[in-house]
Amino acid sequence: MPLNKKIGLFIPCYVDQFYPNVAIATLELLEKLGCQASYPMGQTCCGQPMANAGYERDTVGTTKHFVETFRDYDYIVAPSGSCVLHIKDHAPPIPGMEKEQEILHHKIFELTEFLTDILKVENLQGSFPHKVGFHASCHGHRGLRLGSSSERNEPFFSKAKQLLDQIEGLEWVELTRKDECCGFGGTFAVTEEALSVQMGKDRLQDHLSHGVEILTGGDMSCIMHLEGIAKRNQQPLKFMHIAEILNQALS
Amino acid sequence: MSHPAKASEFLQDAAKAKWHDETLWFVRDKRDTISKTIPEWEQLRDLASQIKDNVLANLDQYLIQFEEKAKANGIQVHWARDAEEHNQIVLGILQRHQCKAIVKSKSILTEECHLNPYLEKNGIEVVDTDLGERIVQFLNQPPSHIVLPAIHLKKKDISELFHEKLHTEKGNEDPAYLTHAARLHLREKFLGAKVAITGVNFGVAETGEFVVCTNEGNADMGVHLAVVHIACMGIEKIIPRRKDLGVFLRLLARSATGQPITNYNSHFRSPASGKEIHIVLVDNGRTDQLGREKFKNSLKCIRCGACMNTCPIYRRSGGYSYGSVVPGPIGSILSPGLDVKKYSTLPFASTLCGSCTDVCPVKINIHEQLYEWRQEITKSQGTNAKSISMKIANGIFAVPFAYKVTGSMMRGALKFLPDSITYSGLNTWGKQRDLPETPKETFKDWYKKNRS
Numbered sequence: 001m002p003l004n005k006k007i008g009l010f011i012p013c014y015v016d017q018f019y020p021n022v023a024i025a026t027l028e029l030l031e032k033l034g035c036q037a038s039y040p041m042g043q044t045c046c047g048q049p050m051a052n053a054g055y056e057r058d059t060v061g062t063t064k065h066f067v068e069t070f071r072d073y074d075y076i077v078a079p080s081g082s083c084v085l086h087i088k089d090h091a092p093p094i095p096g097m098e099k100e101q102e103i104l105h106h107k108i109f110e111l112t113e114f115l116t117d118i119l120k121v122e123n124l125q126g127s128f129p130h131k132v133g134f135h136a137s138c139h140g141h142r143g144l145r146l147g148s149s150s151e152r153n154e155p156f157f158s159k160a161k162q163l164l165d166q167i168e169g170l171e172w173v174e175l176t177r178k179d180e181c182c183g184f185g186g187t188f189a190v191t192e193e194a195l196s197v198q199m200g201k202d203r204l205q206d207h208l209s210h211g212v213e214i215l216t217g218g219d220m221s222c223i224m225h226l227e228g229i230a231k232r233n234q235q236p237l238k239f240m241h242i243a244e245i246l247n248q249a250l251s
Numbered sequence: 252m253s254h255p256a257k258a259s260e261f262l263q264d265a266a267k268a269k270w271h272d273e274t275l276w277f278v279r280d281k282r283d284t285i286s287k288t289i290p291e292w293e294q295l296r297d298l299a300s301q302i303k304d305n306v307l308a309n310l311d312q313y314l315i316q317f318e319e320k321a322k323a324n325g326i327q328v329h330w331a332r333d334a335e336e337h338n339q340i341v342l343g344i345l346q347r348h349q350c351k352a353i354v355k356s357k358s359i360l361t362e363e364c365h366l367n368p369y370l371e372k373n374g375i376e377v378v379d380t381d382l383g384e385r386i387v388q389f390l391n392q393p394p395s396h397i398v399l400p401a402i403h404l405k406k407k408d409i410s411e412l413f414h415e416k417l418h419t420e421k422g423n424e425d426p427a428y429l430t431h432a433a434r435l436h437l438r439e440k441f442l443g444a445k446v447a448i449t450g451v452n453f454g455v456a457e458t459g460e461f462v463v464c465t466n467e468g469n470a471d472m473g474v475h476l477a478v479v480h481i482a483c484m485g486i487e488k489i490i491p492r493r494k495d496l497g498v499f500l501r502l503l504a505r506s507a508t509g510q511p512i513t514n515y516n517s518h519f520r521s522p523a524s525g526k527e528i529h530i531v532l533v534d535n536g537r538t539d540q541l542g543r544e545k546f547k548n549s550l551k552c553i554r555c556g557a558c559m560n561t562c563p564i565y566r567r568s569g570g571y572s573y574g575s576v577v578p579g580p581i582g583s584i585l586s587p588g589l590d591v592k593k594y595s596t597l598p599f600a601s602t603l604c605g606s607c608t609d610v611c612p613v614k615i616n617i618h619e620q621l622y623e624w625r626q627e628i629t630k631s632q633g634t635n636a637k638s639i640s641m642k643i644a645n646g647i648f649a650v651p652f653a654y655k656v657t658g659s660m661m662r663g664a665l666k667f668l669p670d671s672i673t674y675s676g677l678n679t680w681g682k683q684r685d686l687p688e689t690p691k692e693t694f695k696d697w698y699k700k701n702r703s
Contacts, residue, residue: 013648016694017658018687023694027702039698044647044654052603052622054629055641061649090622142605150283151561151609153292177276181563185602190679192600194259197683198268198567199602228684 007037008073010108012083012220013045019220025247026079026111032250033119037077043069048086052186056092063091067100075118076108079243081140081218084110089143110140111243112159112218121163126249129169133212134160134242135203135226136179137219146218150179160218160242167249175206184225200229207237214238216245254600258568271403272566278399279560281509282610289501299498300614303551306489307541313456313489314532320459321530324521331533334364340531341366341448341481342373348479350446352376354437356463356470357384358450359397359554360483360533363576366448378440380469382433389416395570397577398507398556403569437469447473451484451530452553453499457492460520461530464503464513471517482519482530486537487550499553502612506555540588545623549584551613558607558617564600573597580607584620591631598624658693665689 007030011023023039030037046066047059066087070076078084088105115121136158140146147158164170183189183199190196204226207215215237217223227239240248262268286292306313318328331337337360345353353370355361355377367377367388379388383400387393389412394400401409406424413419419432449470453462461482463470474480490499504510522528541547559565559579570578575586575594583597598621607617629638647653666689674681 011694013654013658017662018690020690020692020694020697024697027698039694039702041695041699041703042651044649044651047645047648050641050644052625053637053641054599054625055638055645056626057630058638058641058645059648061645065649065651138602138604138606142609149606149609151606153287153289179606181602181604181606183563183602185604188599188602192255192258192564193679193682194255194262195564195567196602198262199563200684202272202567224687225684228680228686231685232683 004036005074006072007035008070008076009037009039010043010046010070010076010078010083011039012078012080014224015079015220018224019241022079022220022241022243025241025243026077029111029243029247029250030077032247033115033121035119040069040073046083046086047091048083049186051086051090056090060092060094064094064097066091067094067097067104070104070108071100074107075114076104077111077114078108079111079218079241080220081110081137081144081146082221084108085139085143110144110146110218112163113144113146115246116159116162122166124163124166124246124250126246126251127168127170128245128249131171131173131211131213132164132245133173133175133207133210133215134158134164135182135207135215135217135222136160137217137222138179138181140218141179147179160216163246164216164242167246170245170249173207173210173212175210177206180206182222182226184222186221189225196225197229200226201233204230204235204237208235212237214240214245216240216242218242252574253596254568254572254574255596257572257574258564258600261569261572262567267405268567268569270405271569274402275560275566278508279557279610282506282557282560285505285509285511289505295498295502296612296614299502299553299612300551302490302495302498303613304548306491307487307547307550310486310489310541313491314486316456317454317459317489318532320457321461322459324459325528326459326521327527327529329529329531331531331535333535334533337364337483337531337533337535338366338369341483342370342375344479344481344529345370345375345446348445350375350444350479352378352440352444353446353448354378354380354440354444354469354473354477355448356450356465356473357381357400358448358483359394359577360450360485361448362393363535364483364533366483378437378444380437380440380467380473381465382430382467382469385433385437386412393571393576395578396556396559397554398559403571437472441472441476444473444477446479446481447477448481448483449474451482451488452503453496454484454489454530455491455493455496456489458520460493460518462496462516462518464500464516466508466510466514468515471515474517474519478525479527479529480519480522482528484530484532486532486534487552503553503555506557506610506612536589540585543588546584546588546620548615549581549588549617549620551615552581552585553613555612557610557612561606561610562601563604563606564602568600573600580617580621581615584615584617584624587624587628591628595628595632598622598628655695662689662693
């Protein structure tokens with residue numbers, strides 16, 4: 001247990017700006033689990049929006065700043081699979097910092113994988129009596145392998161389910177298309193607006209038709225997209241980041 | 252027309268779009284089920300991928316070996332640098348035999364080379380004999396999917412089409428009835444054709460033979476009745492040994508349609524007495540693609556179509572939205588290699604969800620190549636408003652203070668602007684989605700107050 005390790009909290013820019021409660025829940029959750037987590041104040045963004053739009057080469061300054069901000073931590077934890085994947089897979093090499101970047105790639109974790117793989121959380125004491133539908137965000141799911149992919153012939157696993165199953169009263173709802181994309185996809189949400197919204201609507205329908213009360217996931221970006229559509233269409237679903245559910249259950 | 256424009260057009264007919272999505276999902280679901288009956292499925296994918304890596308690393312040698320063996324077997328081998336040369340070679344053979352009508356079994360390569368219109372322009376009747384292909388040919392459309400060419404059409408559409416073309420009973424949508432009518436019609440064409448053209452699924456370097464896979468037996472029907480067989484093969488279709496076929500045949504049909512194996516896997520090795528077999532080996536941009544380090548393994552593709560069936564974009568936008576012969580995720584990484592400007596929107600027609608990569612039987616890292624093509628495409632587009640805004644963003648995110656100021660300006664704007672402006676036509680996000688509520692403080696502000 002890395003109780004005496006220094007954990008740097010990496011909060012994606014849009015979470016900082018629009019979903020401070022998700023960041024607060026992440027911090028409080030880590031604290032409840034006995035971690036020394038702190039938030040480096042100088043952090044900004046990982047650079048993913050630019051890189052996915054085809055401008056990875058213009059993220060050199062952003063990446064360099066990221067490495068400098070987090071270099072002194074033992075672990076870096078973020079409530080976003082997508083941003084973590086970006087740092088690992090697509091942040092451009094910074095001349096002279098390659099080794100540091102390599103080390104950083106092994107220290108950075110998405111929240112649920114940090115809880116299951118590093119903290120090895122096995123006995124969460126808490127209750128959350130609701131029917132919960134999990135949206136497996138693609139970059140975390142297939143990129144970081146936070147769960148088994150329905151396309152592959154491999155035994156079932158899900159780091160999120162492993163955690164949520166420990167919470168008393170929480171009912172995990174099975175979906176028809178377990179790990180289909182919601183259609184967010186960063187700039188895709190805007191450049192392919194019609195498709196993006198259609199995919200989101202279909203995703204919501206899968207949750208609604210299985211009686212989900214609260215839709216959760218590990219990435220606020222997908223949730224922001226899905227919540228935006230549900231609200232516009234006045235659909236009776238609540239949305240919470242998995243950090244919020246775990247933190248609330250543990251209080 | 253760009254992919255987003257065509258996709259939104261496709262989505263206008265909501266019922267049909269839903270049906271298209273569900274039909275292809277059904278195929279993917281079948282694939283999932285049957286692939287999971289093979290315990291060594293993932294090892295098979297690894298093996299297939301490794302065999303293809305070896306092929307791509309030694310393509311020249313395997314091709315020379317194939318040519319040698321094929322010639323020794325009595326097959327006439329031709330080489331075509333591009334589509335034009337391919338078409339001329341095929342036409343030349345037809346003219347030598349004074350052939351005016353051919354039957355053709357499914358071949359995406361001949362679509363790629365636009366062989367049909369070329370032959371028709373030269374006075375030759377071309378009849379596609381795969382049922383789905385024949386249907387789209389009647390409609391004067393290209394295939395919308397490489398394995399299921401007419402998947403965008405419903406039974407009703409086909410019933411009407413057959414009524415018009417084959418004089419079937421009006422309103423009769425019974426698949427058995429319609430298929431029977433097509434069968435009678437195609438038999439006539441088979442009997443009249445002196446030359447049959449097929450594609451090639453696998454060329455075996457070791458033996459100089461090649462394999463054609465169909466579910467309808469139409470390749471065999473055409474070839475056995477004709478005097479001349481012309482097989483058109485992309486140079487990447489080579490495999491080293493006959494025994495490698497076991498790996499690919501197990502993967503191909505399962506990935507394509509969820510069948511254990513394609514109904515007909517026909518081996519062609521040497522012409523029967525008095526007959527001819529020609530094989531045309533086509534490059535058409537393949538060696539260029541082989542030279543692109545980041546993109547070369549797209550040439551491993553065995554054209555099973557699984558990435559199309561699984562792609563949430565393809566399922567909801569249809570094959571024609573891509574405007575390329577090979578649509579879907581694999582088409583989006585192959586097509587920019589042919590014309591980066593024309594196909595510039597395709598690598599962006601993806602959320603990079605990675606499903607295509609996980610489903611691919613030969614383990615092509617499709618979604619990573621989509622990402623890489625984005626980087627190439629923006630470079631080829633030079634400086635524009637988008638590239639400038641990216642440079643500005645990099646400047647902002649590299650400096651904490653700049654990020655703080657920009658963030659608070661944006662939040663302030665969203666908080667205080669009236670909805671009529673926030674949800675104006677300028678805000679594409681807000682057309683069909685609500686924006687998140689603006690919280691009273693950022694996490695950074697909260698942290699400063701509560702933790703430091």
